[in-house]
Amino acid sequence: MNRSTMLAAALQQQEFDVVIIGGGATGLGAALDAATRGCSTLLVEQFDFGKGTSSRSTKLVHGGVRYLAQGNIKLVREALRERGFLLKNAPTLTSTQPFVVPVFGWWEKIYYTLGLMFYDLMSGKLSLGKTHYLNKKQTIQHLPTINPRKLKGGILYYDGQFNDSALCAALAVTAAAKGAVLLNYTKATGFIKEKGIITGVQLEDQLGGRQLTVKAKAVINATGVFTDAVLNMDEDSHDVIVAPSQGIHLVIDPVFFPGKDALMIPKTDDGRVLFAVPWQNKVVLGTTDTPVDTIEIEPRPLGEEIEFILEHFNRYTSATVRRSDVQSVFVGLRPLVRANENASTALLSRDHTLVVAPSRLVTITGGKWTTYRKMAEDAVNNALFVSKQKDKSPCITRELPIGNDAEKQCMMQEWIAAQPALAARLHPAYPFTRAELVYAVRNEMAMTVEDFLARRIRLLFLDARAAVATAPAVAEIMAAELHQPDSWASEQVNLFNELAQQYILA
Numbered sequence: 001m002n003r004s005t006m007l008a009a010a011l012q013q014q015e016f017d018v019v020i021i022g023g024g025a026t027g028l029g030a031a032l033d034a035a036t037r038g039c040s041t042l043l044v045e046q047f048d049f050g051k052g053t054s055s056r057s058t059k060l061v062h063g064g065v066r067y068l069a070q071g072n073i074k075l076v077r078e079a080l081r082e083r084g085f086l087l088k089n090a091p092t093l094t095s096t097q098p099f100v101v102p103v104f105g106w107w108e109k110i111y112y113t114l115g116l117m118f119y120d121l122m123s124g125k126l127s128l129g130k131t132h133y134l135n136k137k138q139t140i141q142h143l144p145t146i147n148p149r150k151l152k153g154g155i156l157y158y159d160g161q162f163n164d165s166a167l168c169a170a171l172a173v174t175a176a177a178k179g180a181v182l183l184n185y186t187k188a189t190g191f192i193k194e195k196g197i198i199t200g201v202q203l204e205d206q207l208g209g210r211q212l213t214v215k216a217k218a219v220i221n222a223t224g225v226f227t228d229a230v231l232n233m234d235e236d237s238h239d240v241i242v243a244p245s246q247g248i249h250l251v252i253d254p255v256f257f258p259g260k261d262a263l264m265i266p267k268t269d270d271g272r273v274l275f276a277v278p279w280q281n282k283v284v285l286g287t288t289d290t291p292v293d294t295i296e297i298e299p300r301p302l303g304e305e306i307e308f309i310l311e312h313f314n315r316y317t318s319a320t321v322r323r324s325d326v327q328s329v330f331v332g333l334r335p336l337v338r339a340n341e342n343a344s345t346a347l348l349s350r351d352h353t354l355v356v357a358p359s360r361l362v363t364i365t366g367g368k369w370t371t372y373r374k375m376a377e378d379a380v381n382n383a384l385f386v387s388k389q390k391d392k393s394p395c396i397t398r399e400l401p402i403g404n405d406a407e408k409q410c411m412m413q414e415w416i417a418a419q420p421a422l423a424a425r426l427h428p429a430y431p432f433t434r435a436e437l438v439y440a441v442r443n444e445m446a447m448t449v450e451d452f453l454a455r456r457i458r459l460l461f462l463d464a465r466a467a468v469a470t471a472p473a474v475a476e477i478m479a480a481e482l483h484q485p486d487s488w489a490s491e492q493v494n495l496f497n498e499l500a501q502q503y504i505l506a
């Protein structure tokens with residue numbers, strides 16, 4: 001997957017059956033869906049694939065135990081089904097994760113045991129493992145640093161886990177292999193219309209500055225929290241759809257939370273769920289739910305959000321994690337679908353919403369990562385319907401393998417055999433190699449130091465200080481691969497260092 005080739009393909013194509021705006025989970029899912037139905041497909045992403053919310057999730061492929069407590073059975077059932085499909089279709093990017101809910105009284109024991117057994121039952125044949133009750137001793141064996149005070153026992157249940165931005169890259173590569181044209185750093189800036197119907201999209205290449213226009217039979221707006229900005233490009237008096245809500249995560253060393261099991265606190269002081277989840281040899285703590293007015297691509301954590309997570313984690317465990325122990329803090333904005341003005345964002349629906357405008361623009365938003373495939377299917381179904389493209393095949397993504405790990409490993413081994421220096425680590429404490437960097441540039445369209453350190457490997461999210469230390473070596477290798485001058489490399493290092501400061505807690 002090479003950006004220059006993709007750009008040339010976008011310029012050459014007379015008209016696309018489907019143009020998708022937004023390269024997060026939803027848009028990439030739609031690109032794969034459309035391409036595998038035989039549509040000529042173009043996806044444009046204004047930054048890098050997954051740079052928005054889709055790289056900033058809690059990394060859970062889940063039905064959403066919380067939504068069960070809210071009585072939203074339909075949403076949970078659908079998400080559990082999608083969880084099952086994703087774990088089967090992307091086995092190298094997903095895994096089964098055991099969770100333990102600690103209980104402190106007999107009522108909690110009955111309530112959560114029954115609830116979580118029902119949760120597992122709902123997944124039917126796609127169950128990831130049986131839910132069962134643990135006594136106090138067993139709970140401590142599963143969660144060695146749990147605070148034993150007043151602890152009665154725990155409930156063990158299973159959900160899925162994944163690497164979100166790696167899945168974005170895998171979706172992009174798979175869609176490209178099926179014939180889709182995908183362009184990162186390409187912004188949709190306007191629509192071309194004939195008699196009120198969208199017939200094309202104006203684009204701006206964010207790297208080369210070039211303006212281009214593509215013709216489109218159907219257009220899908222899959223822009224997450226930017227949904228309303230794109231709707232404004234279509235019609236400036238539309239109803240606002242998205243109510244953004246911020247969630248932060250703190251990443252800490254597993255010394256504070258050893259073991260393989262995750263901790264799930266079903267009800268924090270503000271009624272939210274709090275997780276401590278082992279991930280990539282670190283532990284992710286999160287999250288929060290803070291309504292925000294401003295939509296930024298790099299949202300910042302609030303002091304009270306950080307304190308909230310630290311206070312709760314330290315209360316439920318015997319650990320004392322301080323701000324200085326946090327190795328990275330990452331923040332995302334949920335594209336929640338707007339309800340009435342007074343509803344708290346924690347209560348807003350996690351279901352997705354699909355809107356077709358009079359211009360035939362199909363907008364899909366809300367939902368969650370876990371349900372991206374279903375969202376994509378719904379979006380493409382509607383796009384093909386309104387644009388009267390009846391000759392396209394039905395959706396096949398339920399059983400479509402995603403990613404090409406075997407091919408990637410094979411290719412990297414060949415390069416290393418020819419050039420053993422490529423096996424060297426980029427940072428002594430982390431396993432990422434130079435070969436992975438070269439692979440990301442040549443095959444996954446990594447265009448900047450940030451693309452690689454934040455999203456192709458996750459070093460910025462795992463250990464922001466280590467990522468800063470690695471940036472100069474990454475910039476040098478990338479400059480050679482991308483035929484860029486030394487000045488590009490030093491500018492990249494400066495830009496990356498500036499960004500990384502947001503991921504470091506002073």
Ligand SMILES: Cc1cc2nc3c(=O)[nH]c(=O)nc-3n(C[C@H](O)[C@H](O)[C@H](O)COP(=O)(O)OP(=O)(O)OC[C@H]3O[C@@H](n4cnc5c(N)ncnc54)[C@H](O)[C@@H]3O)c2cc1C
Nearest residue numbers: 022024025026046052053054058060188224247332369370
């Ligand atoms: C804190 C937090 C934790 C979460 N945890 C989980 C979890 O554990 N499991 C789960 O299933 N879900 C989780 N979610 C939800 C999930 O991450 C989101 O629902 C999902 O990532 C949304 O994907 P998207 O593609 O709709 O939006 P995005 O990922 O934001 O993608 C939209 C893209 O559109 C691009 N764009 C915008 N305007 C334009 C334009 N004009 N031209 C070109 N491109 C444009 C943006 O740059 C962006 O990359 C979480 C969300 C948050 C915030």
